[in-house]
Amino acid sequence: MKKIFLLLLLLTTGCSDALLEKPKSLASEIFYNTDAEVKAAVNAIYGPMRADNALSINYPAQLEGLADYGDSRGSQMAVSLYQGLDNTNINRVGVIWDNFYQSIRNANLVIANVPKATAISEANKAAFLGEAKFLRSLLYFALVRNWNGVPLRTEANMTIYDVARSSVAEVYELILSDALAAEASLPDTPAEIGRPSKWAAKTLLSEIYLYQENYKASAAKAKEVIDSGKYALVEVSQSEDFQKIYGPEVVNTAEEIFYFKYSRQQGFGLVSYAHRKTAQYNYYGPGGVYAQYTDSTTNSVIKNWSGKDLRKAHILYNVDIGLGKSSCLYRKFRDPAATNYGAGNDYPWYRYADLLLFHAEAEARSNQTPTEAALESLNKVHRRAYGYPSNTVSAVDLKRTDYNLTSFIDKVVEERGYETMYEGKRWLDLKRLGIAKQRILEVKKIVVADKHMLWPIPSSEILYNKLLTAENQNPGY
Incomplete structure (x- = not known):
């Protein structure tokens, strides 16, 4: 398949x-x-x-290498110094x-x-x-x-x-x-x-409108996709269930809106940008680069991430690669049977989770308040992350009365950071929101150069x- x-x-x-x-x-x-x-x-x-x-x-x-939750090392170290390439x-x-x-x-x-x-x-x-x-x-x-x-x-x-x-x-x-x-x-x-499909085009339009600050149009396009009933979040009950979304043998899921498809065959595989084969672990066949990493005690994004969130255990694992025992590598896209330049994992340009979070932000912004519809889109992603059915009210549901517009957007941004970690989306989100320099200063204590x-x-x-x-x-x- x-x-x-x-x-x-x-x-x-x-x-x-x-x-x-x-x-x-x-x-x-x-x-x-x-x-x-x-x-x-x-x-x-x-x-x-x-x-x-x-x-x-x-x-x-x-x-x-630009995201607030991690860093690059080796030949990519300059990316995470934020002073220019x-x-x-x-x-x-x-x-x-x-x-x-x-x-x-x-x-x-x-x-x-x-x-x-x-x-x-x-x-x-x-x-x-x-x-x-x-x-x-x-x-x-x-x-x-x-x-x-x-x-x-x-x-x-x-x-x-x-x-x-x-x-x-x-x-x-x-x-x-x-x-x-x-x-x-x-x-x-x-x-x-x-x-x-046309639904992928509507998802693209929803994100384009977000960048243009046309929040009403963004929310409307996202709602068309939601109302179509074409997509659904893949349900999970334990961290390893996320492999039903990202695993190398997965062909297609209810969550897939538009992916780049890859195969283990030489020249047609997803080249892992942080190989993960170590003496202790074998999450990627060839292994040995460790280009991106994070730290569970010094990086506040990771430190403050609840251990009850099943995404955390799925994505991160502690391994000392010469940077200390609290350093972590990423294993979101793992394929132990990968060949050189030939992992079978697909690249998720747009998942239904992306679309729901586009909708949550745009719907709240267009109404100048977190509406019930915006909250439900956010809660669907949040419930699934904690192992609850995404379409059913749960014990971890976020409550509308706890948020104003600003704090709700902050929560959406936090949720999207965890949900799309290691998908190359975080830095672009921070730039769009105008908080990239602020976040890097807060988390990494680095002043980002304008050229960067x-x-x-x-x-x-x-x-x-x-x-x-x-x-x-x-x-x-």
């Missing part, structure tokens, strides 16, 4: 190379003509963005940029050519275009949050290399336009496991894009 998406991934990599390296060798009027040909072109979008040196290792690793990590974020833009280029090829296809139905054209626009929206959303304004490369200018940086507002205009188009044309049910709030534009862009010079670089680099 886990191999269902493997054929898609095989097609992805093969087509990606062709589309990126020799685009002029393709007769586009022929190649984009049938369902099979268009599907292969759409598959090619996934290749660069989920590759070993992009999403499956560099992207989440860079973001996890060193050359090694500048190169790593440069790889993310390059790979994301390669996927954007592949999406642009689909968007430009599919409307001209003659041997494919209009319904299928719409679905393929929706998928391409969903992925392009997702990618630009990642880029703008980490770099601010970036060059906008679309089907209209994809043959032009020299493209100036657009403003943040202009980037969001494209992100929103693509996400709305995807919502309108994606199918109700994914064509295959691992592909987006954004990633540097890579030299590959500065050197070859004539409309981007060193003067256009993000501050401090």
Whole structure:
């Protein structure tokens, strides 16, 4: 079952190379003509963005080193010093940029050519275009949050290399336009496991609206997903039950809205950004890096985390890797049978838990008070964390009378920090909320340098894009 998406991934990599390296060798009027040909072109979008040196290792690793609940070590130590990236990590974020833009280029090829296809139905054209626009929206959303304004490369200018940086507002205009188009044309049910549906597009829109502080729209999109009845939290009664969500053999769950699918096969696996094989434990096959870690006594986020929360025991385990007996490693994505660069765990870009917490925050903000609906969305995630049925009133329920708007948002932020730990989402949340510097100072006693709030534009862009010079670089680099 886990191999269902493997054929898609095989097609992805093969087509990606062709589309990126020799685009002029393709007769586009022929190649984009049938369902099979268009599907292969759409598959090619996934290749660069989920590759070993992009999403499956560099992207989440860079973001996890910035979170308030943990630190990076070794060659990634500079990430957690918050004074700007060193050359090694500048190169790593440069790889993310390059790979994301390669996927954007592949999406642009689909968007430009599919409307001209003659041997494919209009319904299928719409679905393929929706998928391409969903992925392009997702990618630009990642880029703008980490770099601010970036060059906008679309089907209209994809043959032009020299493209100036657009403003943040202009980037969001494209992100929103693509996400709305995807919502309108994606199918109700994914064509295959691992592909987006219109509900994934609505979830993306809910988060986009959160960033734009359009809380009413964010809450409305989230509620559409909730009311659809398409998704549910996976119920747990003990910490190891969370493996039913994150385990390497899991194919799909009721909680999955949009995931990047991986396999143990070489080149198609989730590359763990903190290998976990030690003399005492074997949570990951190859093992030995320990790039991200935390401490159960010195980090207040971890220290104050209730031991009754089943997520804590599932995610963290104490092991002395030379940093003391209270140091902890992460085991959320564990695969003892993993090969080198080949873990079978999938990467959860959007889970139903994400959507519920989007709704809790947006619903409360749009009403200027924690409503019963906002509280119920938060309580569903909270109940499940403590082993109670998520849809039933429980002994651990949070009570509306205990919160005003500010304290309720703080609680949502805390819950999301625990729920998405080690998924590369925490730092982006802290930045959106405007509390990143405050949290790092409170928890780690470090003053974050302004330059550390954004990633540097890579030299590959500065050197070859004539409309981007060193003067256009993000501050401090």
